[in-house]
Amino acid sequence: MASTRSAAAPEVYAEVLHFYARQMHMMDGGDFAGFAKTFVEDGVFTLAGGRGVLEGREAIGAAAEAAEARYQGGRPRHWFDMMTAEETADGTLETTYYALVSVTARDGSVLFEPSCVVRDTLVRRDGGLLMLSRTITRDDIDRPAAG
Amino acid sequence: MASTRSAAAPEVYAEVLHFYARQMHMMDGGDFAGFAKTFVEDGVFTLAGGRGVLEGREAIGAAAEAAEARYQGGRPRHWFDMMTAEETADGTLETTYYALVSVTARDGSVLFEPSCVVRDTLVRRDGGLLMLSRTITRDDIDRPAAG
Amino acid sequence: MASTRSAAAPEVYAEVLHFYARQMHMMDGGDFAGFAKTFVEDGVFTLAGGRGVLEGREAIGAAAEAAEARYQGGRPRHWFDMMTAEETADGTLETTYYALVSVTARDGSVLFEPSCVVRDTLVRRDGGLLMLSRTITRDDIDRPAAG
Numbered sequence: 001m002a003s004t005r006s007a008a009a010p011e012v013y014a015e016v017l018h019f020y021a022r023q024m025h026m027m028d029g030g031d032f033a034g035f036a037k038t039f040v041e042d043g044v045f046t047l048a049g050g051r052g053v054l055e056g057r058e059a060i061g062a063a064a065e066a067a068e069a070r071y072q073g074g075r076p077r078h079w080f081d082m083m084t085a086e087e088t089a090d091g092t093l094e095t096t097y098y099a100l101v102s103v104t105a106r107d108g109s110v111l112f113e114p115s116c117v118v119r120d121t122l123v124r125r126d127g128g129l130l131m132l133s134r135t136i137t138r139d140d141i142d143r144p145a146a147g
Numbered sequence: 148m149a150s151t152r153s154a155a156a157p158e159v160y161a162e163v164l165h166f167y168a169r170q171m172h173m174m175d176g177g178d179f180a181g182f183a184k185t186f187v188e189d190g191v192f193t194l195a196g197g198r199g200v201l202e203g204r205e206a207i208g209a210a211a212e213a214a215e216a217r218y219q220g221g222r223p224r225h226w227f228d229m230m231t232a233e234e235t236a237d238g239t240l241e242t243t244y245y246a247l248v249s250v251t252a253r254d255g256s257v258l259f260e261p262s263c264v265v266r267d268t269l270v271r272r273d274g275g276l277l278m279l280s281r282t283i284t285r286d287d288i289d290r291p292a293a294g
Numbered sequence: 295m296a297s298t299r300s301a302a303a304p305e306v307y308a309e310v311l312h313f314y315a316r317q318m319h320m321m322d323g324g325d326f327a328g329f330a331k332t333f334v335e336d337g338v339f340t341l342a343g344g345r346g347v348l349e350g351r352e353a354i355g356a357a358a359e360a361a362e363a364r365y366q367g368g369r370p371r372h373w374f375d376m377m378t379a380e381e382t383a384d385g386t387l388e389t390t391y392y393a394l395v396s397v398t399a400r401d402g403s404v405l406f407e408p409s410c411v412v413r414d415t416l417v418r419r420d421g422g423l424l425m426l427s428r429t430i431t432r433d434d435i436d437r438p439a440a441g
Contacts, residue, residue: 007309007312009305010157010161010304010305010307010308010309011156011157013157013308013311013312014157014160014161014304014308015154015157017160017230018154018160018231018232020229021228021229021230021231021243021244022231024229025229025231025243074286075262075286075287075290077228077229077245077247077262077286078228078229079226079228079229079245079247079373080228080229081228081315081372081373081374081375082314082315082318082319082371082372082373082374083311083315084312084315084316084319085312096315096319097315098371098373100371100373100396100404102247102259102262104261104262104286104287105287106287106290107287108260108261108287108288110247110259110260110261110262112396112404113402113404114398114402114404115369115371115396115398115404139368139369139371139398140369140398140399140400140401140402141402143369143400157304157308158303158304160304161304161307161308162301162304164307164377165301165307165378165379167376168375168376168377168378168390168391169378171376172376172378172390221433222409222433222434222437224376224392224394224409224433225375225376226373226375226376226392226394227375227376228375249394249406249409251408251409251433251434252434253434253437254434255407255408255434255435257394257406257407257408257409
């Protein structure tokens, strides 16, 4: 850990967990405009697999909505774990965590998408948290070839 | 968020996570009487899919025990995530979270039941937490038909 | 709960969650020496299924590295939940939690290993946490035969 960072205080850690709960309730519930508003206006979303970078709420919300088609009518749920949250000297928060998406189809079957590691940067605005950036790496397509 | 609610303080959030850990250790470990006692005496459990409402510890414990047959000798484990916990003006807590049940069979295979969203109301009694109610919605059978 | 134990304070609970996040980032990322150093020098790791007891960092790190072969090139991710953390009178921490390992193959498919229950003992050293011991029970092979 660099000298300019320290683990987030427990009350900040709890706040971050709440932030993600609300964010994913919106995402998984189809409220893509609400999801986009958890980013700052000019937030940046870096997709996995070198598939590009989304800039701004409009682009982020549109991409989230477009991605929903891959669930084929099933209900996605995001699962996060193994989260570290560090505060930097300038007050931003950097989180790193695992993410897994389950998709429950109408027939009750459950599929899982490839596990990911996510790195976010958050800032405090008007007393709440907003995301500056999200960067996703996927465990299937973002790995170096075997040696 | 209504003006009468606020996110639970971090110490309450940690307490709630402990409460659920102990509750699910009992449930998944087959201690259905212990599970039932995490509710108030006249607690209410609303099943998914319009399958009814259980009232009181005895009914809740008996239903949990009866449900065990569906695991066919496998070991269930409940996984919760994306939990919000809000305190209302009268001191009750309202939580909303995702739940997923894995079932590990004796041959080592792992199945998952359909993901759910759970909404609980908890109250403080004698220094600890007890559940007034639990309401489960399942992502396969509790969704409106596609438009 | 015995009179000599009490639930960990929320700041300790948050610290424990961070500890596990960092530990699992190392384990799942292939840093087995780093993983071994999350134990005290003479730490003890009791394997599931009566498969033995590892003593000391070297044995623990070597076993973790050897275990990687079973992922067959896939990327493991550990998922923990339902964690209780209790402090004993002498300042050690005892945690109990569920663990599940997902393995994402290069083709994007996701498999899950049998769910486990883990019991750890941690101590504070030089301001941080280190593990005295870990004991794993697996839900497929560590269960008594059906009655």
